[in-house]
Structures are given as structure tokens and as C-alpha cells.
Amino acid sequence: MERRKERIDRGIKVRAGDVFALCSWREMLYLLAPRLIPVLGFLLLPLILDNYWQKVLLSVAAFALLAISWDILAQSGMISLGQALFFGLGAYCSGVLTHVFGWPPLLALPVAALLGGLLSTLCLLPVLRLRGVYFSMVTLIIPLMLVRVVEATKIFGGTEGLSGIAPLPSKWIELYLIVGALLAALFGFRRMLDSDYGLVLKAIKDNDRSVINAGINIYWFKAQALFIASSLAALTGAFMTHVYMFVGMPVFALDYSILPIAAAVVGGPGTLAGATVGAVILVPLSEVLRGIGGLRIVFYGLFLVVFIVALPEGIFHYIQRKYHQFERWVEVQ
Amino acid sequence: MFLGTIIYGLLNSAVLAVMAIGFNLTFGISGVANFAYGAMYIFSAYLSWTLFNLLELPYWLAVCASIPTTMALGALMYRFVLLRVRGQALSEVIATFGIGLAILELFNYLGFVGFEYTLPVLIDDSIMIGDTMVDWQRILVTGVAGLLVAGLWAFTHYTRMGLAFRGIAQDERTALTLGIESDRIAMLSVSLGCGLAALAATVIIPLGSISPSEGYEVLIKALAVCIIGGLGSTGGVIVASFLIGFAERFTDTYISSHWTMIVSLAAILLVLGFKPSGLFGRQKELEERI
Numbered sequence: 001m002e003r004r005k006e007r008i009d010r011g012i013k014v015r016a017g018d019v020f021a022l023c024s025w026r027e028m029l030y031l032l033a034p035r036l037i038p039v040l041g042f043l044l045l046p047l048i049l050d051n052y053w054q055k056v057l058l059s060v061a062a063f064a065l066l067a068i069s070w071d072i073l074a075q076s077g078m079i080s081l082g083q084a085l086f087f088g089l090g091a092y093c094s095g096v097l098t099h100v101f102g103w104p105p106l107l108a109l110p111v112a113a114l115l116g117g118l119l120s121t122l123c124l125l126p127v128l129r130l131r132g133v134y135f136s137m138v139t140l141i142i143p144l145m146l147v148r149v150v151e152a153t154k155i156f157g158g159t160e161g162l163s164g165i166a167p168l169p170s171k172w173i174e175l176y177l178i179v180g181a182l183l184a185a186l187f188g189f190r191r192m193l194d195s196d197y198g199l200v201l202k203a204i205k206d207n208d209r210s211v212i213n214a215g216i217n218i219y220w221f222k223a224q225a226l227f228i229a230s231s232l233a234a235l236t237g238a239f240m241t242h243v244y245m246f247v248g249m250p251v252f253a254l255d256y257s258i259l260p261i262a263a264a265v266v267g268g269p270g271t272l273a274g275a276t277v278g279a280v281i282l283v284p285l286s287e288v289l290r291g292i293g294g295l296r297i298v299f300y301g302l303f304l305v306v307f308i309v310a311l312p313e314g315i316f317h318y319i320q321r322k323y324h325q326f327e328r329w330v331e332v333q
Numbered sequence: 334m335f336l337g338t339i340i341y342g343l344l345n346s347a348v349l350a351v352m353a354i355g356f357n358l359t360f361g362i363s364g365v366a367n368f369a370y371g372a373m374y375i376f377s378a379y380l381s382w383t384l385f386n387l388l389e390l391p392y393w394l395a396v397c398a399s400i401p402t403t404m405a406l407g408a409l410m411y412r413f414v415l416l417r418v419r420g421q422a423l424s425e426v427i428a429t430f431g432i433g434l435a436i437l438e439l440f441n442y443l444g445f446v447g448f449e450y451t452l453p454v455l456i457d458d459s460i461m462i463g464d465t466m467v468d469w470q471r472i473l474v475t476g477v478a479g480l481l482v483a484g485l486w487a488f489t490h491y492t493r494m495g496l497a498f499r500g501i502a503q504d505e506r507t508a509l510t511l512g513i514e515s516d517r518i519a520m521l522s523v524s525l526g527c528g529l530a531a532l533a534a535t536v537i538i539p540l541g542s543i544s545p546s547e548g549y550e551v552l553i554k555a556l557a558v559c560i561i562g563g564l565g566s567t568g569g570v571i572v573a574s575f576l577i578g579f580a581e582r583f584t585d586t587y588i589s590s591h592w593t594m595i596v597s598l599a600a601i602l603l604v605l606g607f608k609p610s611g612l613f614g615r616q617k618e619l620e621e622r623i
Contacts, residue, residue, distance in 0.1 A: 258434065294438055
């Protein structure tokens with residue numbers, strides 16, 4: 001007797017999702033809970049955590065933003081192995097603006113985000129015509145080589161970097177700024193990717209030649225997606241500059257490229273929420289594993305491999321399926 | 334000084350070609366971008382070092398053991414990881430990158446860094462060409478580069494397996510109908526690429542020392558050479574290694590050694606700006622990039 005697993009949408013999903021006639025609190029809660037949990041979690045956690053874990057929450061939000069930025073690029077068909085490029089350029093922009101020109105941090109942040117995004121887009125403009133692996137290879141190389149440029153030209157403090165950069169006014173502004181940015185990016189960009197505009201981006205990933213056939217200039221759209229994603233990562237970089245009150249060559253380090261990819265892959269590529277879930281799992285985990293030092297990156301590497309092979313859909317898709325559907329074994333006719 | 338720069342440019346090009354040829358071979362045949370390439374290079378170097386210094390095997394035996402071990406590791410990586418994600422470029426890249434990262438950072442964690450971690454040179458002597466001192470090891474690397482290129486060319490043109498390699502590279506489905514098992518050939522190509530990385534490590538490492546950061550360096554150099562030359566094209570690899578090799582030496586001599594790494598970045602951006610498929614990347618141009 002052969003059996004197979006059958007998946008059926010839960011009744012409440014059908015009622016709440018498709019018919020749009022919400023009759024009970026239970027149905028409204030069913031729709032709201034997945035959205036309210038991250039919002040309330042991120043807004044309330046800073047109030048109950050101690051100082052140390054507030055810092056951890058801060059880096060969770062930062063890496064979640066980087067992972068979201070990676071995922072936006074991935075959804076447009078560009079696999080970046082060098083988020084550190086965007087992060088580093090944003091960090092340097094903000095550092096220079098506050099350190100050399102004396103701008104207040106709250107003004108330098110948005111300007112650095114846009115400027116960093118613009119610079120990253122210009123950096124990658126020649127390689128936008130490449131796709132798939134080719135694009136990844138170039139993005140992997142560029143941040144590692146920019147380190148050498150900083151080293152060789154000794155600009156912006158050279159190997160020592162710029163220290164003593166003005167911090168943000170208070171700890172609470174710091175925390176709620178990054179958490180607010182994360183929530184805005186999470187829900188805003190999800191909306192953007194669901195709109196017609198996002199549809200074009202996803203189509204470029206699926207089959208770029210047919211998008212060209214439709215008379216759409218894919219390079220223009222790719223450049224836009226690149227600008228959006230890199231501005232987001234540059235904002236994170238600029239923000240972290242003010243948190244550490246330092247900017248230097250470590251901003252181009254491999255960590256900032258690897259962790260976001262690991263977060264997005266573990267959480268579930270293709271959804272911004274997945275990227276956030278991944279960051280929420282991986283960053284505290286790496287704090288707990290701080291004792292083992294360099295071995296952490298080994299674990300990230302292995303995590304990547306295990307998830308790619310064993311659970312390629314990622315944790316978020318898995319949870320989403322369990323939430324919306326139930327499974328049962330049926331006999332094959 | 335000018336003659337010396339020319340000679341060292343030539344030797345540097347040979348080093349680059351030896352580094353890049355394995356990566357290029359794997360990608361050209363199976364389309365797998367092996368981002369664990371640098372890790373394989375370092376892995377075989379450490380393995381030789383361990384066998385030679387800790388187990389005190391003769392050097393030739395250590396090398397003869399470490400190259401096949403690296404090849405086996407490559408084959409295992411293909412069989413147990415890459416096979417399951419074959420054809421999904423993103424997953425392949427992330428999986429190989431994760432493996433490479435894990436290997437390199439493991440060595441980093443174990444603390445294998447320092448000048449004592451190096452392999453012995455085969456011929457510890459040097460000769461004078463004009464007024465430039467050239468050590469034999471570098472000449473050996475140049476010889477190995479020449480032999481490798483010639484050997485690979487003969488292999489892919491005159492042996493059954495080599496022809497099967499090219500068949501898979503040209504059209505996987507047609508090759509399948511002719512009885513060429515594409516998974517097996519792709520596994521062999523990954524394994525052979527890793528073996529070439531191990532061979533490269535054996536001849537190049539004696540010029541410096543072994544360290545995990547060298548692994549990233551090798552990967553980057555191999556990528557740079559392959560991207561400029563056009564991925565999957567052996568002729569492109571040779572021309573690109575000459576290009577970067579000479580450009581690096583000339584900037585080193587006439588500008589400053591800080592700028593050497595930047596040369597390849599500038600070269601990549603320039604070449605890709607004008608010719609997105611690299612200098613010789615004609616093969617599959619339309620499908621791989623637009």
C-alpha cells in the first residue's frame with residue numbers, strides 16, 4: 001500500500017486569505033499574528049533587555065538589514081558575494097562626512113546611505129551586464145581589493161582608519177533608529193517587490209531575455225535594484241560607523257559579506273522575512289558561540305552547506321507552510 | 334632593471350597561469366564555479382607540510398599523497414554536496430563558498446600561520462640572467478605552467494576522457510545521448526581542478542609561506558585571471574595571466590608595490606566595461622551573459 005503526503009490549506013487560511021470577509025477575532029488574529037510578532041518583538045525587546053543584549057539586538061537588526069539588501073538583489077537575479085562593498089562604502093561616506101566635514105550624525109546617515117548606494121552602483125555598473133556566477137565573482141573581488149586601495153593610497157586614515165567619530169545622540173535613538181529602519185525596510189520593500197515594479201525585477205531573475213523581449217530595458221531596472229539594495233546596506237554601514245565611533249579597513253571584511261548570505265539562506269531566500277528570521281537566529285547564536293572565536297566562521301560555512309543541501313527552502317518557508325497548511329497521509333489510488 | 338622586470342613579469346605570469354588553470358578547467362567543463370578552489374590549494378599545502386614535517390615522510394611521498402587526497406576531497410565534495418544542487422548556479426556558488434570558508438577558517442583557527450609553515454624548494458639554487466638573479470624554483474614554475482597547458486591541450490584533444498570532457502562542455506544533453514555520463518565527468522572535472530590546485534600549491538608555496546589568507550588570495554587571483562581571459566577559455570587564461578603578470582611587475586617596479594593588487598581590479602573593470610565576456614569568452618556567450 002503506497003501512501004503519499006497530502007497538503008491542504010487550513011480552512012481559516014481560505015476564509016481569511018481569499019474571501020476577505022473577516023468574521024471573527026480568531027481570523028483577524030490569524031492574519032495579524034505573523035505581522036505583529038516581529039513588529040512588537042523588535043519594538044518591545046529593547047525595553048526589557050539588559051545593556052549587553054541590547055547591543056546584540058542592534059547587530060541583529062544591522063545584519064537583518066544587510067540580509068534584506070542581499071535578498072532584494074537576489075530576487076532581481078544578482079547574487080552578491082560582496083555585501084561588504086556596500087556596507088564599507090556607506091561606512092566610509094558617513095565617517096568622512098562627520099569626521100572631515102563635521103556634519104551631525106543624524107544628517108550624515110541618510111546622505112551617506114544615498115551617497116554610498118550611488119558609489120556602489122557606479123562601482124558595479126560595468127559588470128551589470130554579467131549574470132549569475134560572473135556577477136558573484138566580481139562582487140566577491142571588489143571589496144577585498146578596495147581594502148588594498150585604502151591601504152595603498154592612505155586616504156581616510158589609511159590602515160589606521162578614522163576614529164573618534166561622533167556617536168548618535170543617545171542609546172535609545174540608536175536602538176529605535178535601526179529597529180525602525182529594519183521594520184520599514186522589511187514591510188516597505190516586501191510591498192515594493194509585490195507591486196508591478198517588483199514583478200519586473202523578479203522576471204529579470206527568472207528569464208531576462210523574455211523581459212528584454214517585452215521591450216523593457218533590464219539594465220536600467222537592474223541598476224535601480226542595485227541602487228536600492230546598496231543604499232540599504234550603506235545605511236547599515238553608516239549606522240554602524242556611529243555605533244563603533246570608528247571606520248577603517250575592517251568594514252570591508254568578509255564577515256559583512258558572509259553573515260548576510262548565511263542569514264538569508266538559513267532563513268529562506270526569496271522572502272525578506274526569511275532574511276530577518278535568519279539574522280534573528282544566527283546573530284545571537286554567534287554571540288553565544290563567541291567563546292570559540294574563529295571557529296564561528298567555520299560553523300557559518302558548514303551551516304550554509306547543510307541548509308543549501310538539506311533545507312534549500314529555508315526556515316521561513318517551512319514555518320509558513322506549517323502555518324497555512326495541514327498535512328495528512330493518503331493512500332495512492 | 335628593465336630586463337629584470339621583463340623576466341620577473343614572465344615568471345609572475347607563469348605563477349598566475351598555474352594558479353588559474355584548475356579553476357578554469359572545472360568551470361569550462363562542468364560549469365561549476367569552484368569557490369573552494371583556494372581552500373583546496375591551502376589544504377593540500379598543509380597536508381604536504383604535515384606529512385613531511387610531523388610524520389617525516391620523504392618529500393616526494395608527501396606530495397604524491399597530498400595531491401590524490403585533494404582530488405578525492407574534490408570528488409567527495411561533488412558527490413555529496415554539488416550533485417544535489419547541480420544546475421542551480423546560486424546554490425553551487427554558496428555551497429562551494431561555504432566549504433572553502435569552513436576549510437580556510439578551520440586552519441586559521443588551528444593557528445597554522447607563520448614562516449615555518451612552508452614547503453621546501455626542489456632546487457635550492459639560482460642563476461644570473463643578465464644582471465638579474467632568478468631562483469630555479471621560479472623557473473620550475475614556468476616549466477610546470479608550460480607542461481600543464483600543453484598536457485591539458487593534448488588530454489582534451491587526444492584521449493577518450495578528454496573528448497568526453499569537451500563534449501559535456503559543449504552540450505550536456507547531446508553528450509548524454511552519446512553515452513557520456515555527465516555526472517561522472519563533472520565529478521572528474523571538479524576533482525581534476527582540485528588536483529591542479531594541489532599541484533599549483535606544491536610548486537608555488539615554496540616561494541612564500543602557507544597561510545589561510547593565501548587561500549583567499551589564490552581564489553581572487555584565479556578569478557581575476559579567468560574573468561579577464563573569459564571563463565572556460567584556456568587561451569584566455571594564458572593571455573590574461575601575461576597581461577596581469579606583466580602589469581603587476583611593472584607597477585611594482587615603477588610605481589609602488591602597494592598598487593600591485595589594484596592593477597588586477599582596474600584591469601577587470603576595464604575589460605568588462607568594453608568586453609563583458611572577457612577577452613576570449615566567446616563560448617556560450619549568449620546564454621551565459623547578455
